[in-house]
Amino acid sequence: MAATKREAILEAALDLFVEKGVSAATTREIAEKAGTAEGNLYRHFESKDSLARHLFGECAGRFRKRLVDAAAGASSPAEKIGALVRAMFAFASDEEAAFSFIILSHHTEFASGPIRNPQPLPRDVFGEVIRSGIDRGVFRPVDPNLGTAWIVGMTQRAITFARSGRIECPKEETVERTVEAAIRLLEP
Amino acid sequence: MAATKREAILEAALDLFVEKGVSAATTREIAEKAGTAEGNLYRHFESKDSLARHLFGECAGRFRKRLVDAAAGASSPAEKIGALVRAMFAFASDEEAAFSFIILSHHTEFASGPIRNPQPLPRDVFGEVIRSGIDRGVFRPVDPNLGTAWIVGMTQRAITFARSGRIECPKEETVERTVEAAIRLLEP
Amino acid sequence: MAATKREAILEAALDLFVEKGVSAATTREIAEKAGTAEGNLYRHFESKDSLARHLFGECAGRFRKRLVDAAAGASSPAEKIGALVRAMFAFASDEEAAFSFIILSHHTEFASGPIRNPQPLPRDVFGEVIRSGIDRGVFRPVDPNLGTAWIVGMTQRAITFARSGRIECPKEETVERTVEAAIRLLEP
Amino acid sequence: MAATKREAILEAALDLFVEKGVSAATTREIAEKAGTAEGNLYRHFESKDSLARHLFGECAGRFRKRLVDAAAGASSPAEKIGALVRAMFAFASDEEAAFSFIILSHHTEFASGPIRNPQPLPRDVFGEVIRSGIDRGVFRPVDPNLGTAWIVGMTQRAITFARSGRIECPKEETVERTVEAAIRLLEP
DNA sequence: CATGAATGAGTTTTCATTCAT
DNA sequence: AATGAATGAAAACTCATTCAT
Numbered sequence: 135m136a137a138t139k140r141e142a143i144l145e146a147a148l149d150l151f152v153e154k155g156v157s158a159a160t161t162r163e164i165a166e167k168a169g170t171a172e173g174n175l176y177r178h179f180e181s182k183d184s185l186a187r188h189l190f191g192e193c194a195g196r197f198r199k200r201l202v203d204a205a206a207g208a209s210s211p212a213e214k215i216g217a218l219v220r221a222m223f224a225f226a227s228d229e230e231a232a233f234s235f236i237i238l239s240h241h242t243e244f245a246s247g248p249i250r251n252p253q254p255l256p257r258d259v260f261g262e263v264i265r266s267g268i269d270r271g272v273f274r275p276v277d278p279n280l281g282t283a284w285i286v287g288m289t290q291r292a293i294t295f296a297r298s299g300r301i302e303c304p305k306e307e308t309v310e311r312t313v314e315a316a317i318r319l320l321e322p
Numbered sequence: 323m324a325a326t327k328r329e330a331i332l333e334a335a336l337d338l339f340v341e342k343g344v345s346a347a348t349t350r351e352i353a354e355k356a357g358t359a360e361g362n363l364y365r366h367f368e369s370k371d372s373l374a375r376h377l378f379g380e381c382a383g384r385f386r387k388r389l390v391d392a393a394a395g396a397s398s399p400a401e402k403i404g405a406l407v408r409a410m411f412a413f414a415s416d417e418e419a420a421f422s423f424i425i426l427s428h429h430t431e432f433a434s435g436p437i438r439n440p441q442p443l444p445r446d447v448f449g450e451v452i453r454s455g456i457d458r459g460v461f462r463p464v465d466p467n468l469g470t471a472w473i474v475g476m477t478q479r480a481i482t483f484a485r486s487g488r489i490e491c492p493k494e495e496t497v498e499r500t501v502e503a504a505i506r507l508l509e510p
Numbered sequence: 511m512a513a514t515k516r517e518a519i520l521e522a523a524l525d526l527f528v529e530k531g532v533s534a535a536t537t538r539e540i541a542e543k544a545g546t547a548e549g550n551l552y553r554h555f556e557s558k559d560s561l562a563r564h565l566f567g568e569c570a571g572r573f574r575k576r577l578v579d580a581a582a583g584a585s586s587p588a589e590k591i592g593a594l595v596r597a598m599f600a601f602a603s604d605e606e607a608a609f610s611f612i613i614l615s616h617h618t619e620f621a622s623g624p625i626r627n628p629q630p631l632p633r634d635v636f637g638e639v640i641r642s643g644i645d646r647g648v649f650r651p652v653d654p655n656l657g658t659a660w661i662v663g664m665t666q667r668a669i670t671f672a673r674s675g676r677i678e679c680p681k682e683e684t685v686e687r688t689v690e691a692a693i694r695l696l697e698p
Numbered sequence: 699m700a701a702t703k704r705e706a707i708l709e710a711a712l713d714l715f716v717e718k719g720v721s722a723a724t725t726r727e728i729a730e731k732a733g734t735a736e737g738n739l740y741r742h743f744e745s746k747d748s749l750a751r752h753l754f755g756e757c758a759g760r761f762r763k764r765l766v767d768a769a770a771g772a773s774s775p776a777e778k779i780g781a782l783v784r785a786m787f788a789f790a791s792d793e794e795a796a797f798s799f800i801i802l803s804h805h806t807e808f809a810s811g812p813i814r815n816p817q818p819l820p821r822d823v824f825g826e827v828i829r830s831g832i833d834r835g836v837f838r839p840v841d842p843n844l845g846t847a848w849i850v851g852m853t854q855r856a857i858t859f860a861r862s863g864r865i866e867c868p869k870e871e872t873v874e875r876t877v878e879a880a881i882r883l884l885e886p
Numbered sequence: 887c888a889t890g891a892a893t894g895a896g897t898t899t900t901c902a903t904t905c906a907t
Numbered sequence: 908a909a910t911g912a913a914t915g916a917a918a919a920c921t922c923a924t925t926c927a928t
Contacts, residue, residue, distance in 0.1 A: 182920090241429050280491070348902085550913055617802045695852075
């Protein structure tokens with residue numbers, strides 16, 4: 135369970151935002167699920183929108199940390215890419231709701247305008263690894279942002295498809311084949 | 323402009339749903355943007371939710387038609403894959419809002435539960451092409467759904483990144499490099 | 511009764527604002543008293559505060575009209591002052607709530623800051639009459655605004671005292687003695 | 699600064715009640731401005747309403763004392779009236795918020811009904827002076843309450859106008875002219 | 887005495903939907 | 908078909924008051 139009421143609110147909100155979307159999730163439901171009074175939400179967060187933004191920041195931060203750690207634990211650029219893709223699968227599995235919320239947030243703007251990057255985003259990690267691989271000549275030259283789009287996009291969709299049961303092969307294999315496919319995209 | 327009021331409503335709703343999400347777009351805004359009275363929405367559609375579902379069906383149908391036509395116009399499986407990726411880019415560019423709405427609909431459920439497949443979905447087209455390529459031995463063996471996930475995911479993200487200006491190379495090149503990358507994923 | 515719902519809302523709000531103050535009167539009470547749904551308030555006015563401001567404008571306008579008409583109907587400055595004082599008593603008696611609301615509004619700021627003069631205020635009428643009396647030599651020289659303060663203040667208080675039953679002499683006499691006292695203040 | 703927390707609360711509440719009205723000032727704001735915790739308000743006062751009533755009692759008491767002292771320091775009725783008017787100006791200037799709060803309280807009822815006179819009110823002082831002046835034949839016969847209404851009303855308005863910068867002549871002169879005008883009202 | 891998180895009943899406001907015209 | 912005022916249920920948000928620490 136959550137250590138503090140504040141955390142309980144964040145957890146409840148995360149689940150509900152993912153389940154029904156930010157604007158369809160009501161403060162009443164969030165409070166109820168968090169085991170607190172509705173008004174108490176507003177002691178901890180300015181508004182529902184601010185709660186959503188805060189949550190996005192937290193989730194993106196946790197995700198990014200996982201990616202950074204994964205990349206740090208591998209040596210060659212190709213191994214780093216593999217580690218990143220595996221880390222995406224692992225994060226999506228360990229923190230299902232957080233992962234979904236990050237994806238969701240790309241498609242639904244919050245009430246008070248789009249999210250301004252207050253911190254480096256998860257995807258930046260990919261760009262750096264690709265760039266360094268190209269510099270060392272082990273990856274073919276591609277716009278690092280385009281490479282990021284490819285790998286992040288294919289991995290995210292593979293995760294989503296796997297989750298919804300559309301892919302028949304065992305999960306372990308899905309991960310490894312996706313890792314191999316991602317590296318294939320960058321090989322000279 | 324829209325030929326009929328009904329079309330005007332569909333157009334206005336599409337724009338607003340994409341801009342702020344289905345539940346955050348109000349019927350009042352939709353009516354205003356469509357240049358009609360709020361109550362008139364209910365002469366054409368049962369409810370806001372039904373309007374959204376109808377819209378999804380229309381957009382997905384148009385998208386699927388583009389993909390089917392594209393695949394039909396190419397002969398080899400590899401050419402078909404290339405044609406499909408190009409068609410995704412083209413559709414995203416011609417029907418910006420429709421494309422965004424399709425993507426968005428994957429992440430936000432409508433009020434009355436998830437969308438039930440009333441018709442074949444765009445992604446099914448990819449699966450069939452991949453399957454036939456594998457059968458003919460020109461693609462390596464992969465779960466066709468996994469292959470679909472990869473290609474649809476990478477292409478969609480490339481489109482999104484390109485739209486938001488994060489990719490520097492010219493649009494034409496982004497398309498062709500993505501086509502080539504998609505085929506690379508399936509080559510033996 | 512009120513001809514339209516909008517007027518019914520204005521009337522109900524006026525009574526309640528005077529009775530309990532703007533911030534203590536609730537939109538629910540207002541709607542109930544106006545015989546309409548709470549939400550309908552917001553079709554006619556942006557917010558409770560905007561309703562209060564609008565009401566102030568209306569009441570002040572009606573009051574001012576009464577004063578202007580009264581002054582126009584008298585010839586000499588002293589008669590004009592007498593007519594103005596009598597008009598204040600008459601307005602307070604005919605439109606009890608409106609008069610009270612004007613007074614109240616001087617002491618309680620609306621939520622969104624003080625009222626900016628969007629139109630000439632009732633008190634301006636006094637200033638002009640006093641100024642012209644001084645110019646013609648029938649009034650002694652005083653700052654016209656100070657003279658206005660005196661007469662408006664004494665009259666308003668006399669009305670309030672009379673209303674609350676603190677003054678024993680008959681109403682008619684209260685009015686005439688106040689008229690005479692006001693003129694006395696300005697005589698050379 | 700305030701010597702005790704209790705006084706700090708009273709001071710903060712007074713300022714806020716005057717600024718936005720009793721019901722619009724929140725306990726949170728009051729506590730914050732007083733530099734204490736919200737809950738602490740309830741150690742010193744039963745409720746917000748009780749705090750407001752207490753404050754009214756205090757302010758009215760201080761005001762009354764100033765008036766009583768002023769009247770006591772003058773000998774003839776006319777001099778007493780002059781002293782009273784000067785004392786009103788002085789009090790309004792020394793204790794700006796307290797004066798405003800007294801005025802405000804005439805127009806806005808507290809939550810639990812109107813203020814019951816628990817003590818003689820400031821205005822009573824005027825009544826007595828006027829009565830005694832009439833008895834001694836130095837004032838013309840008027841209902842003493844009506845006379846009070848005139849003088850209190852004109853003085854209060856003069857103060858309000860002067861405060862808001864609408865009167866051009868120097869403050870000292872405003873006071874003396876108002877004193878002279880008040881006496882004029884009562885002269886035979 | 888002091889704190890400030892927590893409460894819950896209340897408030898203002900919103901909005902999909904209906905309906906008389 | 909079209910309108911837009913009206914509805915009412917539910918939303919977000921507020922705030923006086925309580926209470927464990």
